[in-house]
Amino acid sequence: MKKFWVGFEKAGCESSTLNCIIDASVVLKWVLPDEIYQENADKLKHNFLSGEVQLFAPSFITQETANALWIAVKQRRIQQTDAQEALKFLQNIQLRLYELDWTDVSQSLAIACKIDIAIYDAAYLFLCDKIGAELITADNKLFEKAKEHFKVTHIKDYPFDI
Numbered sequence: 001m002k003k004f005w006v007g008f009e010k011a012g013c014e015s016s017t018l019n020c021i022i023d024a025s026v027v028l029k030w031v032l033p034d035e036i037y038q039e040n041a042d043k044l045k046h047n048f049l050s051g052e053v054q055l056f057a058p059s060f061i062t063q064e065t066a067n068a069l070w071i072a073v074k075q076r077r078i079q080q081t082d083a084q085e086a087l088k089f090l091q092n093i094q095l096r097l098y099e100l101d102w103t104d105v106s107q108s109l110a111i112a113c114k115i116d117i118a119i120y121d122a123a124y125l126f127l128c129d130k131i132g133a134e135l136i137t138a139d140n141k142l143f144e145k146a147k148e149h150f151k152v153t154h155i156k157d158y159p160f161d162i
Helices: 024-031 038-049 061-074 080-093 102-115 119-131 140-146
Strands: 018-022 053-058 096-098 134-137 152-154
Touching: 018 119, 024 038, 024 061, 024 080, 024 134, 038 053, 038 080, 053 119, 061 080, 102 119, 119 134, 119 140, 134 140, 140 152
Parallel strands: 018 053, 018 134, 053 096, 134 152
Antiparallel strands: none
8 A cells, every 4th residue: 555645745745834643532522512721732733733743643643533423412412413524524624644554553552552542552662753743642541651752642741831
């Protein structure tokens, strides 16, 4: 499979902006009601939409986000129509998505084994190294395990100086 950036030709080519990786825990704060640190996530979204920050993620963030929305529907936290509208909104803001190939996944596996995290979480960290960006997450467990080894910020600490 060929690697590609969706919506961006090459990571880091806009030198006047800060490049960050975000995970589904942050994206969900944009679309689910009553999330903790929602104001921080909304500030990040604003900075992205205004061009101050470029946001990247592995392409599987679409499925990971949709799965969490499905769970929210099952828990009657939101309606199915709300979940579908959320996915349309997320498509329209055009995050820069990276398609991982087998080599990338192998490197992600090494990260997962090194710090004892799920392969999905490790793929976000792999992408951080790949483009020299910082991960922004709301996942407490991921943050705690990754902070000693990777550039990672918890969404509660955003905004940081950009």
